[in-house]
Amino acid sequence: MGELSHVDESGAARMVDVSGKAVTARAAVATGTVRTTPDVVALLRRDGLPKGDALATARIAGIMAAKKTPELIPLCHPIALSGVKVEFELGESDVVITATVRTNDRTGVEMEALTAVAVSGLTLHDMIKAVDPRAVLDGVRVEHKHGGKSGEWDR
Amino acid sequence: MGELSHVDESGAARMVDVSGKAVTARAAVATGTVRTTPDVVALLRRDGLPKGDALATARIAGIMAAKKTPELIPLCHPIALSGVKVEFELGESDVVITATVRTNDRTGVEMEALTAVAVSGLTLHDMIKAVDPRAVLDGVRVEHKHGGKSGEWDR
Amino acid sequence: MGELSHVDESGAARMVDVSGKAVTARAAVATGTVRTTPDVVALLRRDGLPKGDALATARIAGIMAAKKTPELIPLCHPIALSGVKVEFELGESDVVITATVRTNDRTGVEMEALTAVAVSGLTLHDMIKAVDPRAVLDGVRVEHKHGGKSGEWDR
Amino acid sequence: MGELSHVDESGAARMVDVSGKAVTARAAVATGTVRTTPDVVALLRRDGLPKGDALATARIAGIMAAKKTPELIPLCHPIALSGVKVEFELGESDVVITATVRTNDRTGVEMEALTAVAVSGLTLHDMIKAVDPRAVLDGVRVEHKHGGKSGEWDR
Amino acid sequence: MGELSHVDESGAARMVDVSGKAVTARAAVATGTVRTTPDVVALLRRDGLPKGDALATARIAGIMAAKKTPELIPLCHPIALSGVKVEFELGESDVVITATVRTNDRTGVEMEALTAVAVSGLTLHDMIKAVDPRAVLDGVRVEHKHGGKSGEWDR
Amino acid sequence: MGELSHVDESGAARMVDVSGKAVTARAAVATGTVRTTPDVVALLRRDGLPKGDALATARIAGIMAAKKTPELIPLCHPIALSGVKVEFELGESDVVITATVRTNDRTGVEMEALTAVAVSGLTLHDMIKAVDPRAVLDGVRVEHKHGGKSGEWDR
Known part of the structure; x- marks a missing residue:
């Protein structure tokens, strides 16, 4: 059995x-799902009309959150x-969210991809x-990683 | 059918x-679940020994994230x-996370409670x-709110 | 002649x-103008099609920046x-940007409105x-304020 | 005609x-102008006396804002x-503000220079x-860039 | 003997x-001392000449840090x-630093005053x-508080 | 006599x-001491029991603050x-705090180590x-650095 990597002996x-x-070069893909109602999905689709900002707001929030990961997750490297x-x-x-994050650095970016998904959600x-106070964010998880010592990883 | 509250006509x-x-006075309670393996839960329990910081780190991260909510969720009020x-x-x-947030202000704090749960998770x-790269964060949702015009709300 | 309000004697x-x-209750309105080319304005209009995020991104950036004003302007109150x-x-x-900010607090919000305009721009x-590296942000200024001791103010 | 670089097809x-x-190695220079009154400029000059902090405050604000650019401009890289x-x-x-920013990285720093100018202003x-509620921030623009594929660029 | 106020039973x-x-209405005063060399103090005094920004930079840093206290100290209220x-x-x-912080709120501001002193230092x-890599920040402490249930407190 | 390194001529x-x-590769070690009472130290030791979060909270705060150094100290590089x-x-x-910070970059990390110590304290x-409102943070200073042009440095 392994050990928790962020605590010492x-x-x-x-x-x-x-x-x-x-x-x-490293990359990670994470996904998650917002479970809601057909009515809400219809409203979001209608948002596809000119200037509808709902999905764009969630997308921008996710991208900005990926950059904030080391401020949010205490032991993550900048x-x-x-x-x-x-x-x-x-x-x-439902709405399935997929975030893809890339870097050229010394550690993987799965936490950044997960953070983008969670904050978008x-x-x-x-x-x-x-409209739907009962919405649930489900299944936030890593799907794929590559780069670094461990190479390719798929769920 | 209602309307999305954060976009205008x-x-x-x-x-x-x-x-x-x-x-x-307003309050909100949110929960979420990290699904992992019995081995990981055993490691976290062992963390109950002196100076084991794993759960404390997640708890502190959640509390600090609640304060960061208006920086993360674009249309949330400070x-x-x-x-x-x-x-x-x-x-x-698994590990079930419960966050309880209180305020005396003009809007509810369910987003703060959800953010605390998500970042703790x-x-x-x-x-x-x-140890478990396949862990999943599931079921992030509001359980209870009170205060404000809508009074008491339970899932 | 008056005195600079943020430095002591x-x-x-x-x-x-x-x-x-x-x-x-206080409010402030600020404006500013991005001067660019007819081609760029045409691209931004085309962005009016489904899922075009350019204007939404600038809008979200401005709203989030208003909240960050006390972090950016050293002597501003939270x-x-x-x-x-x-x-x-x-x-x-060109694109004219107008930001309107409201509060219930002890100081005015013109700096918040100006910050929203500048960061949107x-x-x-x-x-x-x-497409246009020569774009210029011009005329960032307060148009209107009300609330507080000085009452109504128009440019 | 080109395309907006931050939105996909x-x-x-x-x-x-x-x-x-x-x-x-990359660098960018941006400028901007605060248009105000001769009285205000006289006050700022008087600030040239011992311990006068007005210009220093604006300078520090600009330098710190350059570092905050990726937090403010949603699609900027850290x-x-x-x-x-x-x-x-x-x-x-008036007061002309000039910001010069340098990096060794994969993208240019004109947004960082523009942000320093805007927040200083x-x-x-x-x-x-x-003293002058009618002050205007004008002409925020890139003057010069070098480094990267596009080499030297002057306005 | 009392109990730690930020941990539950x-x-x-x-x-x-x-x-x-x-x-x-609440206020707190904190102090601290940077111990250095007579040469450094002479340089800082010379900074009293026009445009010398060293002390202004430290002052601005302290004021901005007071605003950041709830981001830095995990269990502090915003x-x-x-x-x-x-x-x-x-x-x-040496340089003695004194920070005075005021609020109208539900908790005291001694942590804000201490944070201003520490970050200025x-x-x-x-x-x-x-010039002096051996400088030491000493004696960071609360001198005075008032407001709230405990009334006036002096060291 | 040297010159202040962060101000120009x-x-x-x-x-x-x-x-x-x-x-x-560079590293820096800084220390500082919180002077309090034997009663408080006893409470912190008791915190060594399962789930006692007091020291963990201070540790996490210090680690997160190291990452925030360029946001706090105006002229520090990211x-x-x-x-x-x-x-x-x-x-x-008393409690002696020791922070060790490592990087692979162009400047030293003593400010990051000092910031971790100060914010932990x-x-x-x-x-x-x-329990002890009279606690004092003393002796915040660099103990050791290595890497870069100046090589090894010990207090």
Whole structure:
């Protein structure tokens, strides 16, 4: 059985020293799903009309949150992100969020991708909560990573 | 059918004017679940030993994130939080996170409670990802609200 | 001739004590203009099609920046904003930005409105700079204020 | 006619992937002008006396804002700034602000230079607004860039 | 013997609920001392000449840090500061820093005053470290508080 | 006698250009001491029991503050930290804090280590202030640095 990577042998939290790791191109993809009602999805689709900002707001929130990851997750390293993409897929009564994050740095970017998904999802919740206060953010998880020592990883 | 509350009739996003709303005591409770493995839960329990910081790190991250909500969710109002609590319940292969947020202000604090839950959950993911990269954050949702015009609300 | 309000008699900067000022409903409107080319304005109009995010991105950036004003302008007081609106008017070769900010607090919100305009304008610059690197942000100024001791003020 | 660089073919905003771009020494110079009254310029000059902090406050605000650019401009990459300089030139009834920003990174720093100018200008506005509420920030624009694929660029 | 106020009976950290506390005018004064060399103090005095920004930079840093206290100290409440002042007294080989913070809110502002002193002191350290890398920040402490249930408190 | 490194010959503050400096592995160690009472130290030791979060909170606050250094200290460069460690040693009536910070970058990290120590110390103060409002943070200073042109440096 492995060990928690962010606490030392005495149990104390620390930001692990990564100076010895190689600077390589890395990417991570994470997804999550906002479960809501067909009515809300219809409102979001209608948002596809000129100037409808609901999905754009959630997308921007996700991209900006990816940059804030080291401020939010205490033991994450500050990382020079080289690209962030947030995509939505509208289902019958849900919205699937996919975030792709790229870097050239010493650690992976799965936390950045997860943070983009979670904050996009919460922003959607905020936009729709007057119509559906029961919305749920489900299944926030890493789908794919590559780069670094561990190479390619798929869920 | 209602309307998205954060976009105006032309579809443009805005921070809704709440000057007319009353300053009242308000609270919100949100929950979420990190699904992982029995091995990880055992590691987190062992963290119950002296100086084990894993759960404390996730708790602090959640409390600090509640304060950051208006920086993360674009259309949220800055709010004077008067109290934040983050609790964990360790199951067989999951951790249930409950956040309770209180304020005396003009708008509700469900987004603050949801943000505390989501960032606590992502921080747990960060602590355990070397052992269980497949962990999933599920069921992030509001359980209870009170205060303001709508009074008591339970899921 | 008046005095600079944020430096004391010895010339030292300070955040002026406003404890004695009344909590009242206050608002401020600021404007500014991004001068660019007819081609760029055409691209932004085309953005009026489904999912075109350029103007939405600038709008969200302006709203979020209003909330960040006390972090950016060293001697500004932290203020509980109760509403923020950012509007664009596309001309032949320019975009006029108007920001309206409301609060119930002890100081005015003209700096918040100016910050929303400036950051919206810079974000537009960022979106269009590959097409028009010569774009200029002009005329950032307060148009109107009300609330507080000085009452109504128009440019 | 070119295309907006921060939206994809479907119109969705994204942080463009720059992993393929070279790390080179880059610099950008931006300027802007605060138009005010001869009285205000006289007050700022008097600030040249010992401990007068008005211009220093605006300078520090500009330097700190350059570092905050990726937090303010949604699609800007986080960048490792290697130097920032903000200079003021007092005219008869205006203050010309010049910001110079340097980096060794994968993208240019014109947004950082523009942000330093804009926030310096707004901070000056904040310092002088009790004396001249009609002050205007004009002509915020890039003057010069070098480094990267496009080499030297002058306005 | 009292108890740590920010952990509950099980030892878990939380942001204590202050909804029941009264909104009153409160103030706190904190001090600290940067111990350095007579040479450095002479350089800082010379900074008293036109445009010398060293002390102004430290002063601005302290004022801005007071506003950032709830972002830095995990269990501090966000507070509406109504005034911040940072003063320096140059001795033979030291600089005494005094910060005064005022609010109208539900909790005291001693942490804000301490944070202003500490960050001003660190900023001075940063300015002088090329000349005196051995500088020490000493005696950071609360001198005086008033307002709230406990009334007047002097060291 | 040397010169203040962050002001130019005219006295103006600037972020010094470090583009010419080499990217090397660098580290810095700083310490500081919270002087309090034997009773408080006993409470903190008792915190060594399961789930006692007081020291963990201060540790996390210090690690997160190291990442915030360029936001707090106006002329510090943004730096890619590769590791941060914060340790406590409980004495009879004091707590000694030691922070170790590592990077691979163009400038040293002593300001990051000092900031981690200061914010950890202030967080401890916040946790214990109900029991000992007279606590003092003393002796915040650099103990050791290495990397860069100046090589090894010990106090």
